[in-house]
Structure formats: C-alpha cells, structure tokens
Amino acid sequence: MLSNGALRENHPIGHRGYPGPVGPKTLTQKGLATRQRIVEGAAAEIRERGVAETTLDHVRARTGTSKSQLFHYFPDGKEQLLLEVARHEADRVLSDQQPQLGDLTSWPAWQAWRDRVVDRYLRQGMDCPLSGVIAQLGRSTPGAQAVVSELMRQWQGEIAAGIRHMQGLGEIVPALDADRSAAALLAGIQGGVMVMLATGRIGHLEAALDVGIEGLRRR
C-alpha cells in the first residue's frame, strides 16, 4: 500500500490525496522511514494505553526519536499526528476485513465476512484506537470528519455492492434498497462495536450482523 518506489519525489506527504499542512516539502529515504515509524509507534502506543494517556513523550520514547523530530515531521504538533494515526487506523479497519468484504457473492461468503468481523473485534478487545482518536480531536474537526466519512462511505459501498450482487443472483429481492440496507447494517456493526467497547460483551455485534443478514435473506 505504501512503498512508493521512487524516493525524493516532490510530492506532499499526506497519502491518498488528503490535503492539509503536512510539513517539509521533501523527504529523504531516512526521513520517510522515520516519519512512518513515528506514526506506527504512536498508533501502537495509543492502542495500548489509550489516546488520553498517550503523550508525545511516550511516542518519543517508543519510537526512539526526539521532540524536534516529532515537530519536524508534524509541524502542527499532536493534532496532526493524531490525524495521521486516524488515517492509518481507518485503513486497517477495512483491510482487516479483506478479502471477505470484497467478495460477498454467496450466502456462505456473507457468513465468512460476518465471522471475520466478529473475530477482528474480539481480537482487538476493549480498545478502539480510531474512535478514541476521533473523539480526542473532536468530531467537528474537518480532518477527523473527513477520515470517518470516507471510511463509512467505502465500507457502506462494499456492503451495498455485495447486496446488489446477490440481487443479481436472485437471492435478494430487487425491490430492496441496497444503499439503505447497507447503511442500516453498517450502523448495526458500529453500534455493536460501541456496545462491546463500553460493556465488554460482543453479543450486540453478533446480533446486529445476524439479524441484519437474515433481513436481507428473507424475500
């Protein structure tokens, strides 16, 4: 996903076309690696101890860097770093569901995806780095909002594509509104995860997925 062969290209650093102020104009090989290390280290640190408890000093210690490097690569400071971490984690959310999410072409495939999602969040346990980070820098921040909106858009799009495919196979009635059903299912997943984070129980996530998929199946 990363590893863009040619180095020292004069490209702004924010990947995937996100705009925004992002520091030095060019980066050497070493600089790029350091920057990457900082983002991943920060993400890991946040996953372990939570956003609120993670300080720049923790990140510095874990990544073996210094304050000046942090601000060299992220001139806007903590906020910018957190935003970068949010993007990093948002990428993970979707890629962790592949290839199942991109292949909703039969009922067993849907089940496999459902299991994958449940497993992912079971494994992740009681911490959601993304939601934590987003909450921290405020939902109203345009950057944070953009990251979440884009994630939701893609996620919902993949589910809707799966629904349409099943409609093509005649397994789901054509009258059903794929986008609306996908939105509802996605909401169920989000809520299931949220309840799990807050209470430690995964039952709601399973219920949301199972009931949601059953709802599609019925015709």
Next chain:
Amino acid sequence: MLSNGALRENHPIGHRGYPGPVGPKTLTQKGLATRQRIVEGAAAEIRERGVAETTLDHVRARTGTSKSQLFHYFPDGKEQLLLEVARHEADRVLSDQQPQLGDLTSWPAWQAWRDRVVDRYLRQGMDCPLSGVIAQLGRSTPGAQAVVSELMRQWQGEIAAGIRHMQGLGEIVPALDADRSAAALLAGIQGGVMVMLATGRIGHLEAALDVGIEGLRRR
C-alpha cells in the same frame, strides 16, 4: 426523580444504589443543592464545549462555586465528577424517549418512538456528552462500564418488552427472539448515532430504525 423529601438522612449520596466513594457522609439542604448545581452545570458545560475542553475552572465559573467546594463534594476530583455527570446524562437518554419508549403497543406507537429518537438526536446535534465522558474516563473504568451497561440493559429491556407485547397481539411472529432482535435494533441506533456524531448525517440512524422495525413487522 430526585427531591427526596427528608433531608439530612444519613444516606450515602450516590443515587440509585451506585456504590463508590462519594464524599461527606451527610449533606445539609444547601449542600445538596450546591452539589446538584455542580453536576448539572458540569453537564451543561460539557455539552457545550466538549469534555476534553472542559476544566474544573469552567465548571467553577458557571456554577458560581469555588475549587474547595468542588473537592468538598467530589473528593476524588474530576474523575468522580465526570462519573456523576455520566450517570446524569444516562438518565436523560432514556427519559428523553419517554413516554414513547415505554408504550410500544402498536405500529403507530413504534413509529412515534422512532420519530422521537430521530428528533432527539437531531436536536442534540454533533455532541454526545455521554459518549464523550465515557471515552474520557476510559471504557475500562469499572464505574463508567457500569453506567453504560446499565443504560444498555434498560434500553434493550424496554425494546424487548415492546416486541413481546406485539407478539402478544399477534403482530410479530412468536418464533422471533425478542432479546436478540432488541439487541440488534439497539446496536443499530447506537451505530446510527455514532455515524451522525462523526459525519453529521442522520441517514444511518433513520435507516437503522426503519429497517430494524420493518424487520420486526415482516412475518
């Protein structure tokens, strides 16, 4: 809900049987009022400017109190106050849905409840004091977890009761698992709210409610 007639009873202050360290053993009339004022002021302040940006000094200013009073009523400091605010907000979540939530006895009633929920969160806008507070003091905190668990339990219970009532009327097939369906619907609502908080769009909440209720209705 409050206003417990007899004053100066030797009861611990935490209402509704929540345990935990809660400060002075007894409170006079005035003290009780001040304490109440602090919690409500803190809740309001948090609703307006967010948890992360709310300091004890803001609370102090808004409630016309002093630092010493804050620590007099909440010896464990900010954490204790936040927990109290969380309880306060959790109460509001359910009471704001009444009487509709407690009267899911016909399809129009379900629709009225659905509208009430959508309206409540539209009105509330892009801030969720409860989720903010919970995120702040960490989901793992036993106190926070207890508050959310209890809220979810009650909420789901009311929905499930509504489903059972409709089953009694023959409007929903008896085979349907009321608790599981209620869990799924609740998850959808939670996720819909979450998406709204993050993206500003209410479509997911509406979709979750509508699709969820339609799923009950079909038989």
Next chain:
DNA sequence: CCAAAATTGGACCCGCAAGTCCAGAAATCA
C-alpha cells in the same frame, strides 16, 4: 569532495489545570 539541505538530539520554556490548604461564614442542634 564540497556546499546545501535534510535530519537529529535534547535542553529549555511556558501555561494550564488538577489538587491542597486554611481561615472565615453559615447552618445545625442541644
């Protein structure tokens, strides 16, 4: 190999917000 630019280290600053303290005012109760 040299100049320029990128990278690194870490000491330092500063403001803020949580929490402490104690003395004085007000309420309670005998």
Next chain:
DNA sequence: TGATTTCTGGACTTGCGGGTCCAATTTTGG
C-alpha cells in the same frame, strides 16, 4: 445562645505535557 459541624472563598503549589530553539550531524546532489 453557644458549641459543633458543615459549607464556602480563593490564594497557592505542583507537575506535566505541548511546543520552541539551536547547534551538531548526516545525507544528498553536483
């Protein structure tokens, strides 16, 4: 009323964490 407890005000301390600075060092490109 007077003794006792609760309540209130606000000045003070303290630690922490984000952010700045600059000089040293490495890397890059010619």
